[in-house]
Amino acid sequence: MNFRNSLNTALRALTVNRSRSVLTILGIVIGITAIILVLSIGQGAQGLIMQEIQGVGPRNISIVPGRNVNSPSAIAASFLTNSLTINDLKALQQKINVPTLSAISPVETTIFPVSAGSQTYQATIDGVAPSMQQIINISLTQGYFFTNSDVTDASHVAVIGHKVETNLFGNQSALGKRIMFDNQTFVVVGVVGANGSSVFTNPDQTVFIPWSTMQNYILGIKYFHRIIAEADSVQNINRTVNDITLTLRSDHNITDPTKDDFTIQTQVNLANTVSIITTALTLLLTGVTGISLIVGGVGIMNIMLVSVTERTREIGLRKALGATDRAILMQFLLEAVLLTGIGGIIGIALGTFFSAIIAIAIVHFSGLNWQFSFPYMGAVIGIVVSAVIGLVFGIYPARQAARKSPMEALRYE
Amino acid sequence: MNVIEVEHVSKTYSDGGETTTVALRDVSFNVREGEFLAIMGPSGSGKSTLLHLLGLLDISTAGQYRFDGKNVEMYSRDEQAYIRNAKMGFVFQAFNLLPRTTVLENVKLPLAYSQVPEAKWNTMARQAVEAVGLGHREQHQTSELSGGERQRVAIARALVNNPQVIFADEPTGNLDSKSGKQVMSIIQKLNEEQGRTIVLITHETATAEHAERVIRLKDGVIERDEKVLHRLRPDDEYVK
Numbered sequence: 001m002n003f004r005n006s007l008n009t010a011l012r013a014l015t016v017n018r019s020r021s022v023l024t025i026l027g028i029v030i031g032i033t034a035i036i037l038v039l040s041i042g043q044g045a046q047g048l049i050m051q052e053i054q055g056v057g058p059r060n061i062s063i064v065p066g067r068n069v070n071s072p073s074a075i076a077a078s079f080l081t082n083s084l085t086i087n088d089l090k091a092l093q094q095k096i097n098v099p100t101l102s103a104i105s106p107v108e109t110t111i112f113p114v115s116a117g118s119q120t121y122q123a124t125i126d127g128v129a130p131s132m133q134q135i136i137n138i139s140l141t142q143g144y145f146f147t148n149s150d151v152t153d154a155s156h157v158a159v160i161g162h163k164v165e166t167n168l169f170g171n172q173s174a175l176g177k178r179i180m181f182d183n184q185t186f187v188v189v190g191v192v193g194a195n196g197s198s199v200f201t202n203p204d205q206t207v208f209i210p211w212s213t214m215q216n217y218i219l220g221i222k223y224f225h226r227i228i229a230e231a232d233s234v235q236n237i238n239r240t241v242n243d244i245t246l247t248l249r250s251d252h253n254i255t256d257p258t259k260d261d262f263t264i265q266t267q268v269n270l271a272n273t274v275s276i277i278t279t280a281l282t283l284l285l286t287g288v289t290g291i292s293l294i295v296g297g298v299g300i301m302n303i304m305l306v307s308v309t310e311r312t313r314e315i316g317l318r319k320a321l322g323a324t325d326r327a328i329l330m331q332f333l334l335e336a337v338l339l340t341g342i343g344g345i346i347g348i349a350l351g352t353f354f355s356a357i358i359a360i361a362i363v364h365f366s367g368l369n370w371q372f373s374f375p376y377m378g379a380v381i382g383i384v385v386s387a388v389i390g391l392v393f394g395i396y397p398a399r400q401a402a403r404k405s406p407m408e409a410l411r412y413e
Numbered sequence: 414m415n416v417i418e419v420e421h422v423s424k425t426y427s428d429g430g431e432t433t434t435v436a437l438r439d440v441s442f443n444v445r446e447g448e449f450l451a452i453m454g455p456s457g458s459g460k461s462t463l464l465h466l467l468g469l470l471d472i473s474t475a476g477q478y479r480f481d482g483k484n485v486e487m488y489s490r491d492e493q494a495y496i497r498n499a500k501m502g503f504v505f506q507a508f509n510l511l512p513r514t515t516v517l518e519n520v521k522l523p524l525a526y527s528q529v530p531e532a533k534w535n536t537m538a539r540q541a542v543e544a545v546g547l548g549h550r551e552q553h554q555t556s557e558l559s560g561g562e563r564q565r566v567a568i569a570r571a572l573v574n575n576p577q578v579i580f581a582d583e584p585t586g587n588l589d590s591k592s593g594k595q596v597m598s599i600i601q602k603l604n605e606e607q608g609r610t611i612v613l614i615t616h617e618t619a620t621a622e623h624a625e626r627v628i629r630l631k632d633g634v635i636e637r638d639e640k641v642l643h644r645l646r647p648d649d650e651y652v653k
Contacts, residue, residue, distance in 0.1 A: 002525075002531065009525075012513075060501065096502045311534060313509065315507075316509075317509045318522070320468065320497060320503050321497065321498060321503065321570070322494050322495065322497045322499070322523055322526040322527065322574075323494060323498075326492045329527060338545065360517060405470075405471065406471075407471040410470065
């Protein structure tokens with residue numbers, strides 16, 4: 001029997017029992033739908049995070065205290081949070097240490113309700129150096145960004161985002177006005193124009209103050225949680241990272257690179273880390289949904305066994321008319337593979353449909369720049385996996401059918 | 414020349430335990446090419462078992478069966494399937510047509526398992542359908558046909574591969590007498606006009622009298638093997 005004829009025979013058998021066929025493949029449909037959903041949402045989430053990372057700026061380098069967690073024993077080291085100090089900042093600022101560094105600023109972040117008169121606004125407070133303006137590329141509409149001498153003096157001056165201004169002062173200018181948080185009064189010396197958000201901060205909703213003021217009067221600490229450095233060009237980023245590493249090691253008297261008490265993040269290695277994490281999560285979820293495929297496969301096997309029994313006389317007839325064992329085996333195997341294959345295709349269509357709807361909903365309700373993506377690999381895997389399930393779970397019933405004696409099959413009541 | 418040679422064939426069924434049933438005991442006979450043989454006997458006489466053995470649907474427990482000059486024990490399962498397909502045609506009491514399938518598709522079924530190129534299938538199937546007088550029904554679903562018409566479709570299906578022997582197992586058993594006569598007339602004509610060898614199983618004397626020769630079985634043993642003296646003629650009313 002040639003393939004086209006076998007295909008027609010199998011298709012006819014499936015359409016004769018249409019409702020049963022639909023119920024049989026439901027398990028496969030749900031399984032493949034779930035896999036496509038997980039993969040598509042995984043890709044969407046990864047894309048979103050990657051966009052954010054791209055927003056960091058390719059020249060920016062983030063230095064945080066503690067060791068990168070690359071082994072269980074390093075987990076304790078990741079809590080070494082006080083290793084970055086003012087001495088490190090000064091050393092890094094030396095041209096001779098890091099010649100390709102174009103700007104550097106600590107970032108200390110906290111949140112306070114900021115008030116002016118009767119108005120209050122929940123703002124992010126960032127303790128930074130003046131060079132932060134260059135690093136995150138923001139422009140002021142009024143006033144100036146506080147100066148290095150404000151940092152030296154730990155002055156109570158503030159540069160506020162335009163949302164902070166409108167919420168506290170309405171249409172009036174905030175320049176020269178006083179704002180209060182943490183029971184301290186700050187003078188507004190500059191106002192930031194409307195900006196998009198970046199990964200570090202959303203300047204529109206932020207109050208920038210000198211990092212020294214933040215350390216001394218608000219946090220009461222003598223170390224940094226994060227230092228942002230900027231390389232003078234993208235080409236020099238590796239060199240800059242290298243120089244920063246060497247400077248900090250000599251500063252901290254570290255000779256063994258595995259004992260580093262700081263971690264340097266760039267766009268590239270941040271992207272790698274995120275990619276590893278999201279891929280691992282996606283694989284895990286795919287594995288879980290894969291279990292439903294096995295359940296679906298068992299369902300297929302059950303129905304195929306019933307079908308083989310029901311069609312015993314047909315099998316006997318076909319054998320009497322000259323069908324070989326192999327031809328019968330192929331017929332039932334093809335039916336199983338066709339069932340699961342169709343289930344897989346429906347699952348891919350449904351999964352794509354639902355993940356597109358989810359993508360639209362996310363964009364609509366959260367305003368995130370979420371991109372729907374069709375998981376091509378997932379679709380290919382889905383079809384292959386469902387066909388393989390048809391083969392694996394169809395082979396037993398098909399062999400039962402092929403082994404039947406033609407005489408006994410014909411006499412079956 | 415003998416197309417079927419049966420020598421001392423026995424068939425015993427065992428249910429796995431101690432009870433065994435002897436269905437055929439030391440049966441011997443030959444069938445000439447072009448002969449029309451009827452095998453008669455009451456139910457339980459072993460005639461169906463005999464037909465299953467002759468049609469390679471089952472194997473004997475003792476004795477030798479040569480089909481077309483060759484001992485069938487020499488054939489593998491696949492070769493047996495090939496012989497059933499190319500050299501034998503089957504007509505069953507219960508018609509055994511595929512449901513929800515057209516007449517033509519049913520008749521094509523043996524061709525699907527044959528070496529015949531697909532381009533010839535339609536022509537061959539149409540010829541067979543014409544031969545049983547159902548040309549005007551070829552696109553009908555088998556469920557739309559009467560019992561007699563269904564059995565004629567089954568005969569067409571048995572014919573389509575140009576088999577050497579047609580085995581008919583109680584072909585009139587499920588039919589009223591008029592349809593039965595019609596079916597028997599077609600079978601007899603196939604024998605007389607196309608020279609096909611027919612082995613017919615029946616328990617009705619009237620049906621058996623269409624044949625040239627009758628073997629009577631009783632309790633698995635051949636009781637009589639004789640020529641039919643007054644053969645019934647094909648009823649021309651039913652055959653084109």
